[in-house]
Amino acid sequence: MELSKVTGLMKAxxxxxxxxxxxxxxxxxxxxxxxxxxxxxxxxxxxGRRPVVLLHGFGDNRSVFVLLRRxxxxxxxxxVESLNYSPLTCDLRxxxxxxxxxxxxxxxxxxxxxVDIVGHSLGGLVARYYVQRLGGDSRVRTLVMLGTxxxxxxxxxxxxxxxxxxxxxxxxxxxxxxxxxxxxCRTRFVSFWSDLDQVMxxxxxARLDHPDLLAHNVRVSGIGHLALxxxxxxxxxxxxxxxxxxxxxxxAWEEGPGASSVx
Numbered sequence: 001m002e003l004s005k006v007t008g009l010m011k012a013x014x015x016x017x018x019x020x021x022x023x024x025x026x027x028x029x030x031x032x033x034x035x036x037x038x039x040x041x042x043x044x045x046x047x048g049r050r051p052v053v054l055l056h057g058f059g060d061n062r063s064v065f066v067l068l069r070r071x072x073x074x075x076x077x078x079x080v081e082s083l084n085y086s087p088l089t090c091d092l093r094x095x096x097x098x099x100x101x102x103x104x105x106x107x108x109x110x111x112x113x114x115v116d117i118v119g120h121s122l123g124g125l126v127a128r129y130y131v132q133r134l135g136g137d138s139r140v141r142t143l144v145m146l147g148t149x150x151x152x153x154x155x156x157x158x159x160x161x162x163x164x165x166x167x168x169x170x171x172x173x174x175x176x177x178x179x180x181x182x183x184x185c186r187t188r189f190v191s192f193w194s195d196l197d198q199v200m201x202x203x204x205x206a207r208l209d210h211p212d213l214l215a216h217n218v219r220v221s222g223i224g225h226l227a228l229x230x231x232x233x234x235x236x237x238x239x240x241x242x243x244x245x246x247x248x249x250x251x252a253w254e255e256g257p258g259a260s261s262v263x
Contacts, residue, residue, distance in 0.1 A: 030063025
């Protein structure tokens with residue numbers, strides 16, 4: 001391995017350990033479900049500023065999004081809510097149904113017809129299942145996914161004892177469902193993947209490639225899996241993705257190299 005790659009991997013690993021330490025401190029604060037945002041009056045509903053739902057990954061909780069939600073709030077997203085699904089959940093589809101109920105609650109409270117979703121790791125798959133398989137494409141304008149194993153990951157084979165981990169393996173029944181045709185899907189997908197993500201094996205599994213989906217893949221350089229929801233460069237990319245629109249044709253395309261490089 002080239003010296004520059006070794007150095008980059010060491011830096012990314014050190015950052016991952018620092019983030020893990022901080023997250024362990026914050027983790028207890030995210031166990032309890034957050035207080036729901038109050039109902040919005042018509043005068044407080046800003047056009048183009050849809051509510052944002054944040055969905056954590058496997059074994060995690062809403063505390064992983066502390067920094068990202070602050071960034072969203074500072075940039076005009078007045079309604080940002082994090083959804084915790086139970087650590088006892090054993091089926092991704094169950095979590096997707098829970099997400100659908102929360103989306104309906106948010107739509108009723110805020111008056112917005114659509115929401116945006118940001119999902120980290122497994123959370124991205126849960127949201128994608130809701131959009132593709134449960135009719136969520138009529139409710140979700142943009143789905144941003146951070147380090148999500150669209151094609152399955154082979155990391156940590158001993159973790160296969162947990163059903164959710166098995167559903168994230170290549171060739172699982174859930175992933176086969178998501179690979180099926182989805183003609184007319186209205187949601188815009190943006191998938192961030194990192195070249196140093198040690199949880200996504202191979203790293204390219206976090207790219208979304210589906211002929212029926214409007215999928216925009218953004219390559220991030222120099223950070224690992226845990227850094228994706230907290231790094232300011234990624235946060236800026238998430239904001240850009242949520243604010244973007246347009247009527248591109250379905251099919252995956254890649255962000256230009258360097259657009260999301262991390263120094």
